[in-house]
Amino acid sequence: MRYLILGIWVCCCLPLCAQREKMSKKQLDVFHSISSNEIMEYVHELCKEEYNGRLAGTGEYMKCAFWCAELLSGFGLEPAGDAGSYLQHFRMPTTDLLDCQLRRQEGGKRVEYTFPRDFYPGMNSDSGRVKDAEVVYVGYGITAPEYNYDDYKGVDVKGKIVIIERGIPYRDKDEKKRFDLYMRYASESYKLPRALEKGAAAVLLVGKLAHTGIDFRKGVIYTHIDPSMVDDLVAKAGYTREKLRKQIAEKHQPCSFNTGNTLEMNVRTRHYPYVTACNVIGVIKGVDTTSSIVLGAHLDHLGNNGLMFPGALDNASGVALQLAVAKALATSGVKPEKNIVFAFFGAEERGIKGAIHYLNHPTFPLDRTMCMLNIDMVGNGNGLAVWGAETFPEVAGLFRQANDTWIHRAFEVTPYERATSYSQADGDEFSKRGIPALYIATTEELKPMYYHDPRDREETLTPEIMEDAAKMLFLALPEIVKIKGVLREK
Numbered sequence: 001m002r003y004l005i006l007g008i009w010v011c012c013c014l015p016l017c018a019q020r021e022k023m024s025k026k027q028l029d030v031f032h033s034i035s036s037n038e039i040m041e042y043v044h045e046l047c048k049e050e051y052n053g054r055l056a057g058t059g060e061y062m063k064c065a066f067w068c069a070e071l072l073s074g075f076g077l078e079p080a081g082d083a084g085s086y087l088q089h090f091r092m093p094t095t096d097l098l099d100c101q102l103r104r105q106e107g108g109k110r111v112e113y114t115f116p117r118d119f120y121p122g123m124n125s126d127s128g129r130v131k132d133a134e135v136v137y138v139g140y141g142i143t144a145p146e147y148n149y150d151d152y153k154g155v156d157v158k159g160k161i162v163i164i165e166r167g168i169p170y171r172d173k174d175e176k177k178r179f180d181l182y183m184r185y186a187s188e189s190y191k192l193p194r195a196l197e198k199g200a201a202a203v204l205l206v207g208k209l210a211h212t213g214i215d216f217r218k219g220v221i222y223t224h225i226d227p228s229m230v231d232d233l234v235a236k237a238g239y240t241r242e243k244l245r246k247q248i249a250e251k252h253q254p255c256s257f258n259t260g261n262t263l264e265m266n267v268r269t270r271h272y273p274y275v276t277a278c279n280v281i282g283v284i285k286g287v288d289t290t291s292s293i294v295l296g297a298h299l300d301h302l303g304n305n306g307l308m309f310p311g312a313l314d315n316a317s318g319v320a321l322q323l324a325v326a327k328a329l330a331t332s333g334v335k336p337e338k339n340i341v342f343a344f345f346g347a348e349e350r351g352i353k354g355a356i357h358y359l360n361h362p363t364f365p366l367d368r369t370m371c372m373l374n375i376d377m378v379g380n381g382n383g384l385a386v387w388g389a390e391t392f393p394e395v396a397g398l399f400r401q402a403n404d405t406w407i408h409r410a411f412e413v414t415p416y417e418r419a420t421s422y423s424q425a426d427g428d429e430f431s432k433r434g435i436p437a438l439y440i441a442t443t444e445e446l447k448p449m450y451y452h453d454p455r456d457r458e459e460t461l462t463p464e465i466m467e468d469a470a471k472m473l474f475l476a477l478p479e480i481v482k483i484k485g486v487l488r489e490k
Contacts, residue, residue, distance in 0.1 A: 055303025317379030
């Protein structure tokens with residue numbers, strides 16, 4: 001029995017020993033030098049007040065981009081932006097939010113709603129004042145004739161303020177139907193113009209969620225309201241928001257009505273059709289300089305709408321992780337088989353504009369880009385995952401081997417799903433161009449997660465999982481780029 005146990009122990013250790021033999025002393029030293037403390041130093045810098053929430057199109061964002069570029073230069077990465085620099089500039093529209101006020105008329109008195117308790121202003125809203133307009137609840141603000149569904153049927157919203165829920169009304173068991181409905185109709189980029197077409201004077205989007213990715217449209221005045229404000233506005237008609245949502249879900253029919261309340265809405269913004277933003281791009285050149293793998297993390301966040309949004313998880317975590325991997329690989333002495341491109345995209349929160357610009361003006365040929373690894377919101381959890389890697393067994397195996405041999409975290413992969421229309425992340429744009437996008441992720445959330453919320457601060461992160469994710473990438477990337485050609489779906 002003693003010899004049997006010894007034999008099992010030897011067999012288990014063989015893969016570990018083989019993996020260790022592949023690494024030089026310098027690589028091993030670099031691997032162990034990847035530190036959660038250093039990663040959190042990057043996070044701390046990114047969340048500083050001087051960057052004011054890193055809103056793309058602002059001077060504070062550009063200052064942050066210069067900081068990131070200086071780090072890449074110090075690490076020894078080659079510049080891969082415009083004219084031999086690390087910056088790839090692009091132009092985009094932006095809007096400055098100046099003020100937002102909401103008041104309700106009640107018994108001859110005006111009831112003030114307050115920021116940030118009751119609402120977040122619409123950061124790309126047009127300027128305008130709507131005085132004492134009737135408030136109409138229009139459910140999800142969707143007109144979908146193919147599903148015999150229309151939230152605007154039977155209600156007149158001309159000159160009125162409409163309340164619109166986030167998401168879609170269907171709870172159908174048919175996943176394809178739900179997915180189709182979501183992709184076509186869930187976006188605010190569909191709902192807001194639809195409200196304007198119907199003659200609405202302004203929109204109250206349910207969910208106190210700061211959102212800079214809604215395109216500015218002349219005449220579209222909107223803000224994001226807390227669900228408790230919906231309860232306040234529909235109570236006169238004998239409803240609660242939860243009762244309305246439940247009725248729509250169960251009957252698969254709209255429940256739109258005039259709430260019997262009036263509201264004054266005053267929004268002041270200043271719109272600029274063109275400002276400059278940028279991506280920050282560095283590269284570790286490979287043996288084959290015509291083939292590449294792209295690591296992407298969006299550098300921007302939501303800025304300041306009266307409160308600063310630090311964006312620690314979204315996405316200082318991804319940027320910090322990517323910086324740690326860039327530094328480690330650049331100092332390891334290993335020359336990869338293909339280029340490893342580190343792209344810090346701008347304006348992800350404003351409609352994936354930085355990634356789109358890169359794909360329209362690629363630094364390296366897209367047809368020889370094997371895949372993109374998207375690193376976004378990776379700072380909270382106890383387990384590791386690579387979404388989409390299951391479809392590419394060689395890639396999944398290399399990540400799994402790195403984790404099982406060195407990291408020892410719970411690890412999972414999922415099948416790859418190609419994005420086709422509605423994009424929510426930089427990787428989706430790569431996928432739409434035929435370049436597989438895999439997502440580095442963390443699982444088993446350990447702390448409260450605050451999405452697009454000013455409470456998304458450094459203390460909500462799990463530094464140890466970020467260190468281990470960086471170490472996993474450090475080990476796996478030099479092996480992944482040895483795979484021949486571009487990844488293809490099996």
